[in-house]
Amino acid sequence: MAIVKNLSRTLSQLLQSPGCGCQTSIVPVRCIGVSPRQVNSDASFHSVSFSETDHPRVLITGGLGQLGVGLAKLLRKRFGKNNVILSDIRKPPDHVFYNGPFIYSDILDYKNLREIVVNNRITWLFHYSALLSAVGEANVPLARAVNITGLHNILDIAAEHSLRLFVPSTIGAFGPTSPRNPTPDLCIQRPRTIYGVSKVHAELMGEYYHYRYGLDFRCLRYPGIISADSQPGGGTTDYAVQIFHDAIKNGKFQCNLRSDTRLPMMYIDDCLKATLDVMEAPAASLSMRTYNISAMSFSPEELVQEVKKHIPELQVTYNVDAVRQAIADSWPMNFDDSNARRDWGWKHDFDLSELVTTMFNILGSDSRVAQIN
Numbered sequence: 001m002a003i004v005k006n007l008s009r010t011l012s013q014l015l016q017s018p019g020c021g022c023q024t025s026i027v028p029v030r031c032i033g034v035s036p037r038q039v040n041s042d043a044s045f046h047s048v049s050f051s052e053t054d055h056p057r058v059l060i061t062g063g064l065g066q067l068g069v070g071l072a073k074l075l076r077k078r079f080g081k082n083n084v085i086l087s088d089i090r091k092p093p094d095h096v097f098y099n100g101p102f103i104y105s106d107i108l109d110y111k112n113l114r115e116i117v118v119n120n121r122i123t124w125l126f127h128y129s130a131l132l133s134a135v136g137e138a139n140v141p142l143a144r145a146v147n148i149t150g151l152h153n154i155l156d157i158a159a160e161h162s163l164r165l166f167v168p169s170t171i172g173a174f175g176p177t178s179p180r181n182p183t184p185d186l187c188i189q190r191p192r193t194i195y196g197v198s199k200v201h202a203e204l205m206g207e208y209y210h211y212r213y214g215l216d217f218r219c220l221r222y223p224g225i226i227s228a229d230s231q232p233g234g235g236t237t238d239y240a241v242q243i244f245h246d247a248i249k250n251g252k253f254q255c256n257l258r259s260d261t262r263l264p265m266m267y268i269d270d271c272l273k274a275t276l277d278v279m280e281a282p283a284a285s286l287s288m289r290t291y292n293i294s295a296m297s298f299s300p301e302e303l304v305q306e307v308k309k310h311i312p313e314l315q316v317t318y319n320v321d322a323v324r325q326a327i328a329d330s331w332p333m334n335f336d337d338s339n340a341r342r343d344w345g346w347k348h349d350f351d352l353s354e355l356v357t358t359m360f361n362i363l364g365s366d367s368r369v370a371q372i373n
């Protein structure tokens with residue numbers, strides 16, 4: 001009986017304090033072949049390994065997608081061009097290649113990742129590689145490999161080298177049984193896509209590594225992100241980017257979601273600002289490690305009305321894609337991000353009308369609007 005009591009006391013102490021349990025033992029993370037992936041218990045996971053006056057040394061994985069290049073630009077402004085390395089498995093266009101460090105990195109290659117982290121003395125890692133919701137459903141084995149096996153590699157590397165790790169999650173981490181209007185941070189999560197399942201897995205594994213090994217894991221659940229100078233990578237919210245390009249190019253747009261499909265959305269600048277803010281937030285201010293962030297929520301018909309203020313003759317038709325519609329119908333309609341606002345001061349700058357005006361300003365619709373008037 002006494003043994004059972006002692007065991008349960010030790011276990012409850014372990015579960016209550018972050019970074020607990022790493023004081024006295026070597027914690028095996030994973031052993032593969034001749035490279036024992038072990039985390040030394042003495043590693044000071046909570047203190048980042050650069051001094052307060054130094055800038056972090058940053059690696060971004062999956063950096064050539066919709067969000068990575070913009071993130072690199074923001075981080076380079078803050079920490080210096082050479083302190084931020086973009087990586088991907090694709091060939092970078094000239095404007096990316098000549099604008100700062102870029103290297104090849106396949107997140108499924110653990111040794112290559114480790115080499116990059118060690119050789120470049122990386123201290124912060126932004127893990128952007130993923131297959132999004134629609135392309136994930138089209139290739140489940142690849143999505144499982146990249147989104148789950150790849151994440152395991154990232155977590156182990158981050159724990160081994162005491163990195164501060166950011167992994168984005170998504171509105172897609174919720175499912176039809178979650179409260180949808182609004183969706184709070186903590187509620188039932190039973191997504192029906194491989195993308196959503198892998199993101200819930202990422203949230204839970206990151207938090208587990210935080211509480212078990214003290215990994216400085218930080219995670220935001222992004223809404224659908226809208227950007228002007230980068231294309232989305234195959235998600236359910238892609239229509240909200242495509243409409244701007246099609247409206248400007250030929251004044252016609254065919255929407256693949258039903259006109260009343262309401263989803264949380266955000267302009268890219270807000271998303272990247274939130275990402276940097278949560279990474280810079282003092283650990284003591286974070287009451288959780290995974291936060292919803294929100295800015296606006298709209299349906300295709302509401303977006304169309306706003307776009308028509310700039311291009312009144314826009315013609316819209318609906319040709320619903322069954323896979324995407326089923327996904328969207330299972331996702332949150334509105335996101336409750338009150339914890340992020342309270343804990344680390346999250347605040348969005350762009351509402352729907354500012355978003356649409358900004359998109360047209362960047363994409364250069366002025367001449368078209370002028371022609372119409």
Ligand SMILES: NC(=O)c1ccc[n+]([C@@H]2O[C@H](COP(=O)([O-])OP(=O)(O)OC[C@H]3O[C@@H](n4cnc5c(N)ncnc54)[C@H](O)[C@@H]3O)[C@@H](O)[C@H]2O)c1
Pocket residue numbers: 061062063064065066067068087088089090105106107108127128129130131132146150168169170171221222223224225226231232233234235237
């Ligand atoms: N864009 C959004 O609306 C949105 C919303 C919520 C969450 N997120 C998350 O933010 C992150 C970035 O999103 P994004 O829109 O830029 O994605 P994206 O699909 O545009 O880009 C993903 C990148 O991952 C790379 N990649 C694929 N397999 C890889 C591998 N084996 N090794 C290394 N890289 C690999 C791809 O080449 C691609 O450039 C993702 O994790 C995504 O889940 C995005």
Ligand SMILES: C[C@@H](O)[C@H](N)C(=O)O
Pocket residue numbers: 132133134170171172195222223224225234235236237238
């Ligand atoms: C919402 C987000 O995760 C992505 N844009 C998708 O639709 O898959």
